[in-house]
Amino acid sequence: MLRVLFPRALFGADFARLWTAAAVANLGDGITMAAGPLLVASITTDPAAVAGAVFAQQLPWLLFALLSGAWADRLDRRRLVVTVNLVRAAALAALVAAVAGDAVTVPLIYAVFFVLGTGETLADTAASAFVPALVPADQLPTANAWLGATFTVLNQFAAKPLGAWLFVVAAAAPFGVNALSFAASAALVAGIGSLPATRPRPRTSLRADIAEGLRWLWQHRLLRALAVTMAFGNVVFCAAFAIFVLYAFERLGLGQLGYGVLLTAFAVGGLAGTVAAPPLLRTVSATVLLRTGLVVEAALHATLALTRTPWVAAAMIVVFSVHAAVWGTVVTTLRQRSVPGPIYGRVSSVYSLLELGGAALGSLLGGLLARAYGITATFWTAAAAMAVILLLAWRPLATATPVFRRPAGGDG
Template identity: 65%
Template sequence: MRAPVSARPGADFTRLWTASAVSNVGDGVAMAAGPLLVAAVTDNPAYVAGAVFVQQLSWLLFALISGAFVDRLDRRRLVVIVNLLRAAALAALMLTVATGTVTVAVIYLVLFLLGTGETLADTAMSALLPAVVAPERLPAANARLYASFTIGNQFVAKPLGAWLFVVSAAVPFGLNALTFAAAAALIAGIRSGAPAAPETQRSSVRDAVAAGLRWLWRHRLLRTLGLSMGVGNIAFGAAFAVFVLYCRDRLGLSEVGYGFLLTAFAVGGLAGTTVATRLTRAVGSTWLLRAGLVIEMVTHISLALATSPGVAAAVLIVFSVHAMVWGITVTSVRQRAVPEELRGRVGSVFSLLDLGGAALGALLGGLVAALWGVTAPFWAAAAVMAAVVLSAWRPLREADA
C-alpha cells in the first residue's frame, strides 16, 4: 500500500532534491571535461562529435524500454542501483585517465553506459516525485528541481569541470563518481517508491510499452502536449543547430561573444524557475501553455530579424524563461494526470519526443541553412510553431480541468 503523501515537502523530498542537485553538479563537471578529454586523446573531429552522439544514442534506443522497467520495479531501489553502477563506470574511466591508458573506445563505452543509466534514473526520478509530494505541491517541487539543475549544472559545474580538467584530467570524472554515490545514499533513505501493480510486472516489456503508448494516445491533453513538445523541439533543434554560425555571420560575434550569448539561456532559465509557480497560480496552466507556444513562435521570428547581439540576448532570455516555465508546467500536469503504474512509460515517451525531436531538427536545420542561409531555419521554425499554436490551442484548455 502506498504511504500517504504530505501536503508539504518533507524529508523524502529534501533527500530527492539534494540527490538531484548533487548529481547535477557532478554531471555538469563531467560534461565540461568530457569533450576536453576526447580532444586530448584524438584530433579527429568526427570522433569528438561522436562522443555526444554516443551518449544520446541510449535515449533513442532504450527510452521506451526503460520506462517499462521503471513501472515494474521499485523506483527508489532502481535509482540507487543505477547511480552506483554509474559511479563504478566513472571510477573506471578515472583510473584509465590517471594511468594514461584511456582510449576513444573506452570513453565511448563509458558514455554509452552513462547514457543508458540516465534513461532509467531520470525516468524513475520523475516518476518518483509524485510519491513524495502532494499533487498541489508539484509545480513548486519541480521548480526547485529545475532551479538546482540550472544553478548546479549550468552555472557552477561547467567552469569548475574545465578548471579541474586542467588541474588533473582524471579528477572531474572521479568527482562525478562521488556525486553519484552520494546521490545513491540519499535516495536510499527515501521511504516512498513502492513497486508497480502486479499485473504490470507480469506483462512482457513489449506489452507494457504498448499499453503506455495506448494510454497516452487516448489522453487528449497529454497527447497534445507530447506532440507539441516533439514538433517544437524539431523546430528548435533546426534553428539552433546553426546558432554558432548565426552568431558569427548574422550578429558579428567572436567566439567569446558567442559564449557570453549562451549564458542568456541560463539566466532566463533561472528566472523561469522563480516565477513558474506564481504564474501558474495567477493565470492557470492553460493560458501559460498557450502563451508559451506563442512566445516560441515569436522567438524564431525575432531572431530571424535580429542583427544586434543585445536584441538577440533579450529574446533568448525571454525564450529561456518560457522554456523553463513550460517544462515545469508540463511536467507537473503530466505527473498529476498519469496513474502511478504508468508514470515511467508515459514519462519515457515525453523524453523520447524531447530528445528525438531535437536530434531530427539538428539534421534538418543544417540542410536548410546550407541551402538558404543561416536565418532560414528560424523562419521555418516560426512557420512550424504557428501550425502548432493553431492545432494545440483548443486541446490545451483541458490543462486546468
C-alpha cells in the same frame, strides 16, 4: 521564512533527500555537459564529431525508452535508480582514467556517453514517479518549481562555468566530479523511506506493457499534442545546439571560459522562470504560456542566426530559458496530475521517447547540416521549422488550461 528557504520544511524529510540527490546529480551532470564538448573539441574540430558526442548520450532514448518505462513499472523504482547511478559513476571513472592516462579517443567518449544516456533512460523514468508519490497533488507545481530551480542554479548556472574551468585546470577533473556526484546521489536516494514499492501486477509481456503506455498517451489529446510538439521542436533545437560550442568559438569569437560563461545565460533565465512559474500559473492561462513559449523559441533561433555579438546572444538565451522553465513546470504538472501511478513509468517513457528521441535525431542532423552548409544554417532552419510547429500546435494547446485546473486524476 524557513518554509520558503528549505524543502524539508515545505514537503518533509524524504522530499528533502530527493531534492538533495537531484541537486548533487544535476551539479555533476552539468559539469560533464560543459566539459564533454570541450573534450571532443580538443581532439577534433569536425562539427559532426562534436555533435556525435551529444548524439551518443541521447541515442539510448531512441533505442531503450519504451523498454525502460516498462521495467520502471515492474521493478522497485528506488533500487533501480540507486543501481543505475552507481553504474554511471563507474563509467565516468573509466573515462577519468583514460583522460588522465592520455589514452582518450572519440570512440571511447562516445561509449561512455552512451552508457550515461542508457542509465538516464532508466533512472529518469523511474524517478519521474517519485514526486507525485511524496507530495500532495495541490503542492505539485511548487515542488516541480523547486526541482526546476535546483536544476537551473546547479546544472546550468554553477556547473557550466565550473565544468569549463575544471577542464582547463585538468581535463579529467570534471568527469571525476560527476562520478562522485552520481555515487552521492545513489546514497541519498537509498535513504528515502516513504516511497511506495512497485505493486505486483499480473505477469504480462513487455510488449503488452509498452502497448498500454503507448495507447494511454495517444488517447490523451493534450499530452499527445505536447509530446509531438516537443518531439519536432527538439529535433530543430538540438540540431542547432549540438554544435553550440563551435558557434561560440567561430561565430561569437569566445574561448573555452567564455563559452562556459555564455552557458550561464541559460541559468539566469531558467532561475527567473522557475521563480515566476507558480505565480504565473495562478494568473495566466496555461494555454497562453505554452503558445508564447513557442513564439520565443522561433525568435531564439532567428536571433542567434543573425547576431555576432555575445551579449545579444546571451540576452536572447535568457528570454528563452525563462520560457523553458515555465513550460517545464506546466507540462510536468499536467502529466503528474493526469497519468495514473501504476502506468506512470510507461507513459512517461513514451513521452520521453518522442521528446528526447527528437533531441537525439536533431543532434545527429545538426552536425551534418553544419558540416555541409555552415553553423548558422542550423539556426535558420530551426527558426523556420519552429514557425511551422507554432501554427500546427496553436489549436491543440487550447485544451491545456482546463486540464491544468482539474483536480488530480484528470481525464484518461
